[in-house]
Amino acid sequence: MSLDQSVIGVRSEPEERSWTGADTLLYALGVGAGHDDPLTDLSYTSEHGDDACPEQKVLPTFGVMVTWGARRGGRRMGDFNPAMLVHAEQEVVLHRPLTAEGTVSLTSQVTGMYDKGSGALVASEAEAVDPATGEAVVTTRSSVFIRGEGGFGGDPGPRVASPIPERDPDELVTMPTWPGQALLYRLSGDRNPLHSDPRFAARGGFARPILHGLCTYGVTGRALIGTIAGGDGDAIAGGDGDAMASMAGRFSSPVLPGETLQVAMWRVDELTTAFQTRKEDGTVVIDRGLATWR
Numbered sequence: 001m002s003l004d005q006s007v008i009g010v011r012s013e014p015e016e017r018s019w020t021g022a023d024t025l026l027y028a029l030g031v032g033a034g035h036d037d038p039l040t041d042l043s044y045t046s047e048h049g050d051d052a053c054p055e056q057k058v059l060p061t062f063g064v065m066v067t068w069g070a071r072r073g074g075r076r077m078g079d080f081n082p083a084m085l086v087h088a089e090q091e092v093v094l095h096r097p098l099t100a101e102g103t104v105s106l107t108s109q110v111t112g113m114y115d116k117g118s119g120a121l122v123a124s125e126a127e128a129v130d131p132a133t134g135e136a137v138v139t140t141r142s143s144v145f146i147r148g149e150g151g152f153g154g155d156p157g158p159r160v161a162s163p164i165p166e167r168d169p170d171e172l173v174t175m176p177t178w179p180g181q182a183l184l185y186r187l188s189g190d191r192n193p194l195h196s197d198p199r200f201a202a203r204g205g206f207a208r209p210i211l212h213g214l215c216t217y218g219v220t221g222r223a224l225i226g227t228i229a230g231g232d233g234d235a236i237a238g239g240d241g242d243a244m245a246s247m248a249g250r251f252s253s254p255v256l257p258g259e260t261l262q263v264a265m266w267r268v269d270e271l272t273t274a275f276q277t278r279k280e281d282g283t284v285v286i287d288r289g290l291a292t293w294r
Contacts, residue, residue, distance in 0.1 A: 002078045002079045002080050002149065003077055003078035003080065003113055003120055003122070003146070003149055003152075004076065004077060004078040005113050005154075007076075007077060007110045008109075008110050008111065008112060008113060009109060009110070009111070010109055010110070011107050011108070011109040012070065012106075012107050012108050012109065013107070014105045014106065014107050015070075015105070015106050015107075016103060016104070016105055016106070016131060017066060017067075017103070017104050017105075017106045017128065018101075018102065018103040018104075019062075019065070019066065019101060019102060020101045021047055021056060021100040021101050023065075023101075023188070024044075024056070024058045024059075024062055024098075024100050024101070025044075025045060025046070025047070025056070026187055026188055027059065027062050027065055027188045027218070028041065028044040028045050028058075028059050028062075029045060029184060030181070030184045030185035030187065030188050030215065030218070031059065031061070031185065031215055031218030031219050031221070031222060032175065032176070032177065032178075032181070032218075032219050032222060033045050033059070033222060035176075035178065036176070041222075043055075043056065043057045044056075044057055044058070044059055044241070047100070055100075056100045057100070057241055057242065058097070058098040058099065058100055058241065059218065059221060059222065059225075059241050060092070060094050060097075060098065060221060060225065060241045060242070060244040060247065061092060061214075061217060061218045061221035061222075061247065062098055062218075063092040063093075063094050063098060063138040063140065064090060064092050064140055064142075064214055064217070065188055065189055065214075066098070066104060066106075066128050066137070066138050066140075067106055067108065067126035067127075067128055067138060067140045068188075068189045068190065069189065070106055070107075070108035070124070070126040077110065077122060078149075080146055080148075080149055081148070081203075082192075083194065083200060083201075083203035083204040084119075084146055084147040084148050084149070084204060085144050085145070085146045085147075086144065086145050086147075086194075086204075086213070086251070086254070087142070087144055087145075087212075087213035087214065087251050088121060088142075088143045088144055088145040088250065088251055089123075089141075089142060089143040089248070089249070089250045089251065090140070090141075090142045090213070090214065090217055090248065090249060090251070091140065091141040091142070091246065091247070091248035091249075092138065092139075092140050092246060092247055092248075093138065093139040093140070093141075093245070093246045094138060094244060094245055094246065095135070095136040095137055095138065095139070096135075096137060097241075097242035098137075098138070102137075103131060104128035104129060104130065104131065104137050104138070105128070105129050105130075105131040106126060106127070106128045107126070107127055108124060108125065108126035108127070109124065109125060110122060110123070110124050111123045111124060111125050111141075112155075112157065113154065114154060114155055114156055114157030115150050115151065115152055115153060115154035115155065115156055115157075116145070116150050116156060116157070117150045117151060118147060118148075118150050118151075119145050119146050119147040119148060119149055119150045120145070120146045120149035120150050120152070120154075121143050121144070121145050121146075121157055122143060122144050122146065123141070123142070123143040123157075124141070124142055124143070124144075125139070125140070125141045125142075126139070126140045127139050128140075141248075160288065162287070162288045163268070163274040163288060163289075163290045164266065164274050164276055164287075164288065164289075165266045165268070165274060167266070169264035169265055169266050169276075170265055170266055170267045171227050171228075171263075171264070171265040171267075172262055172263070172264050172265075173223040173226070173227055173262065173263045173265070174260060174261070174262050175219050175220070175222065175223050175260070175261045175262070175263060176260045176261070177211060177215075177216075177219065177255065177257055177258055177259055177260070177261065178257065178258055179257050179258040180257065181211060181215065181257045181258075182195040182196060182209060182210070182211050182212060182215065182257045183196060185211075185212055185214075185215040185218075186212070190212055190214065192212075193209075194206070194209060194210060195209050195210060195211065195212050196209050197209065206254065208256065209257070210254040210255060210256060210257075211254070211255040211256065211257045211259075213251045213254075216251070216255050216261065216277065216285055216286060217247075217249065217251075217286065219261060219277075220249070220261070220263050220275065220277045220286055220289070221241075221244070221247055221291075222239075223263035223265075224239075224244070224247070224263065224265065224273060224275060224291050225239035225240065225241045225243070225244055226239040227239070227263075227265060228243075228265065228267075228273050228291070228293065229241065229243040229244060229293065230243070242294070243293050243294050244291060244292075244293060244294075245271075245292045245293055245294050246290075246291065246292045247289075247290075247291045247292075248288075248289065248290050248291075249275070249277070249286040249287065249288060249289035249290070250286065250287045250288045250289075251285065251286060252284050252285060252286065252287045253279075253283050253284060253285045254285070255279070255285050259279055259280070260279070260280050261277055261278065261279060261285065262277070262278050262279070262280065263275055263276075263277050263278075264276045264277075264278065270293075271292055271293045271294075272290065272291070272292055272293075273290070273291045273292075273293070274289060274290055275289035275290070275291060276288075276289055277289065
């Protein structure tokens with residue numbers, strides 16, 4: 001076993017993390033805002049906003065970038081082939097709407113390492129607080145699946161029921177990606193060569209570089225806020241991202257840049273939406289999705 005289980009529960013020392021208006025604009029562009037029509041999504045893609053929102057707003061899924069690269073207790077998880085690591089699950093909890101620029105104090109820890117047989121699932125949590133007041137800003141929970149690192153006889157992890165109702169979705173929104181999207185999205189911080197270097201991707205068993213799971217997550221978030229939070233039903237109007245309180249999902253299949261996605265949504269109640277993101281052929285790429293609203 002090459003994973004170091006002694007890191008579980010060890011919280012990192014606080015580190016300060018800042019972002020600028022340029023960072024939040026770049027992130028919005030990376031997840032597709034304004035790509036098909038630069039006159040849409042202006043509240044997220046420009047500092048002057050649009051008629052409905054004259055100031056720059058921040059897509060709520062940018063919260064994952066606020067904690068991206070957290071040190072997970074300040075220690076390495078072990079010795080393994082990084083090409084065998086893929087993002088497995090992601091949740092972002094927004095304790096308040098994000099600002100176009102800001103600074104937080106960030107701590108993180110590994111919360112579990114689970115034996116899935118063919119691989120290991122490593123779960124982590126990061127907390128970002130206002131350094132001046134200690135008020136919570138963002139909490140993220142995520143897990144990565146490391147192929148080939150299972151079979152060590154450990155806890156297989158909790159079983160989580162799917163929130164997806166057994167009925168047709170209430171909304172189905174089409175969200176395109178484009179061939180060069182991973183090259184733009186990586187400038188927001190995730191420089192993993194799995195998404196840009198075909199030789200590295202081949203080491204992981206992929207015919208070509210794949211789209212970042214968190215980019216697919218951000219595209220899905222745009223569909224949700226554009227449809228549920230004040231959009232016009234087709235995710236073009238942008239919607240009110242400040243209304244989103246949390247978003248969680250499980251990555252179940254890779255996406256190639258340029259593939260078209262469809263986001264199915266179920267209105268569970270006034271403040272809860274279940275969702276599932278699929279390719280046009282029906283392959284599910286984000287499952288067990290759940291978003292909550294203010």
